[in-house]
Amino acid sequence: MGSRADEQRRRILDAAVVVFSRRGYRATSMNDVAAGVGLSKPTLYHYVRTKQDLLVGIYEQVLDESLASARAIVAAAPTPLEAVRALVVERVRYTCEHQDLLKICFEEESELPDELAEPILERRRAFEAVVLGAVQAHLDEAGLEVPIPPKVLVNTVLGAANWVYKWYSPSGPLSPRELGEQVAAVQLAVLGG
Incomplete structure (x- = not known):
């Protein structure tokens, strides 16, 4: 069973898939990913660096x-x-x-x-x-x-x-x-x- 942090990383990855697929990798910002998963940008950076x-x-x-x-x-x-x-x-x-x-x-x-x-x-x-x-x-x-x-x-x-x-x-x-x-x-x- 994964930890809460692992679960959050999975949610972030799932959101990134949706946004990258729709907008393209280059056109997507970390703000877009944060919005897609419902997190603030500083919270997002707590789980993923780049x-x-x-x-x-x-x-x-x-x-x-x-x-x-x-x-x-x-x-x-x-x-x-x-x-x-x-x-x-x-x-x-x-x-x-x-x-x-x-x-x-x-x-x-x-x-x-x-x-x-x-x-x-x-x-x-x-x-x-x-x-x-x-x-x-x-x-x-x-x-x-x-x-x-x-x-x-x-x-x-x-x-x-x-x-x-x-x-x-x-x-x-x-x-x-x-x-x-x-x-x-x-x-x-x-x-x-």
């Missing part, structure tokens, strides 16, 4: 949740192919259900200075390695070869799954999970699944 810290916190949240989920999916899957399918479905579902969050992650990355971007990239590479490991395990188990390197296949599949943040409509005919199933079916056909 706007950059908020942006890093958003990336860490997405990548830590994604990595934990990916590892759990692979551990629970009955076969490597089912793991890959479940990873794609989950990636699409998460992206559809957190469009504001993913918009920031995909559109504001250039705002991170190199020293802050490197730990974020390490987390992203760890997530991609889990997906690549599942793909490679399936290829090895099935004795398959794909027409492109497995890493390129993984980047292509994740690119398609991640891009849904741009066009998915919650009022559309498909739930996030249903859309994930369709994306997985198309993207994984090359794997025989």
Whole structure:
């Protein structure tokens, strides 16, 4: 169970997601974030030092949740192919259900200075390695070869799954999970699944 301070930081991060997504990172001030969470600016600074810290916190949240989920999916899957399918479905579902969050992650990355971007990239590479490991395990188990390197296949599949943040409509005919199933079916056909 988190402390009151952790809960407050989470509320601040949630407010930052809303404001950054709506206004853009550069156009957002700490006053905007404070107003979004209902705090005074001095109180906000008690919990977070800079706007950059908020942006890093958003990336860490997405990548830590994604990595934990990916590892759990692979551990629970009955076969490597089912793991890959479940990873794609989950990636699409998460992206559809957190469009504001993913918009920031995909559109504001250039705002991170190199020293802050490197730990974020390490987390992203760890997530991609889990997906690549599942793909490679399936290829090895099935004795398959794909027409492109497995890493390129993984980047292509994740690119398609991640891009849904741009066009998915919650009022559309498909739930996030249903859309994930369709994306997985198309993207994984090359794997025989």
